[in-house]
Amino acid sequence: MKAIRIGYGYDVHQFHKDRKLILGGVEIPHSKGLLGHSDADVLLHAITDALLGAVALGDIGTLFPDTDESYKDADSRILLKESYDQVKQKGYELVNLDATVIAEQPKLRPYIDTIRKSIAKQLTCPIDDISVKATTSEKMGFAGREEGVIAQAVVLLSKVE
Ligand SMILES: Nc1ccn([C@@H]2O[C@H](COP(=O)(O)O)[C@@H](O)[C@H]2O)c(=O)n1
Numbered sequence: 001m002k003a004i005r006i007g008y009g010y011d012v013h014q015f016h017k018d019r020k021l022i023l024g025g026v027e028i029p030h031s032k033g034l035l036g037h038s039d040a041d042v043l044l045h046a047i048t049d050a051l052l053g054a055v056a057l058g059d060i061g062t063l064f065p066d067t068d069e070s071y072k073d074a075d076s077r078i079l080l081k082e083s084y085d086q087v088k089q090k091g092y093e094l095v096n097l098d099a100t101v102i103a104e105q106p107k108l109r110p111y112i113d114t115i116r117k118s119i120a121k122q123l124t125c126p127i128d129d130i131s132v133k134a135t136t137s138e139k140m141g142f143a144g145r146e147e148g149v150i151a152q153a154v155v156l157l158s159k160v161e
Pocket residue numbers: 102103104105106107108109110134135136137138
């Protein structure tokens with residue numbers, strides 16, 4: 001495998017009342033949360049897929065199937081950490097990651113640095129290696145109608161010397 005590798009991740013979860021909204025391992029105050037087999041942390045799922053994709057290890061559902069009851073309500077921080085452990089076992093480490101959350105509401109800017117810190121903690125890297133951004137969908141499409149949230153992430157990995 002080459003010395004540097006790029007990975008891309010994309011995930012979507014739908015809003016549902018009576019669920020907590022957890023993004024990047026941080027609980028965000030909102031009137032509704034995201035539905036999923038796990039805690040439905042759409043941002044961490046996109047990042048996990050980007051990490052696994054960078055070393056061609058499949059995706060989050062390959063490692064943690066949603067048919068497995070042991071992952072019911074799973075904390076996605078643990079799924080991220082376990083996935084990154086597999087990346088490291090392949091001999092790679094994170095250079096940097098850049099992610100975007102597409103959500104009409106809630107406004108995420110006040111929570112962005114807390115989310116970055118939370119992700120950096122799971123990946124044991126400096127916060128400056130973690131970029132998280134938010135954008136609306138300008139009221140268009142399912143994200144624009146506040147039916148769900150989209151997250152996308154890219155990562156760069158380098159081979160450990
Ligand atoms: N859920 C969101 C969405 C956006 N933001 C911030 O607002 C800025 C403007 O958003 P546009 O979609 O109109 O480009 C964006 O750059 C974010 O800083 C947000 O905090 N939370």
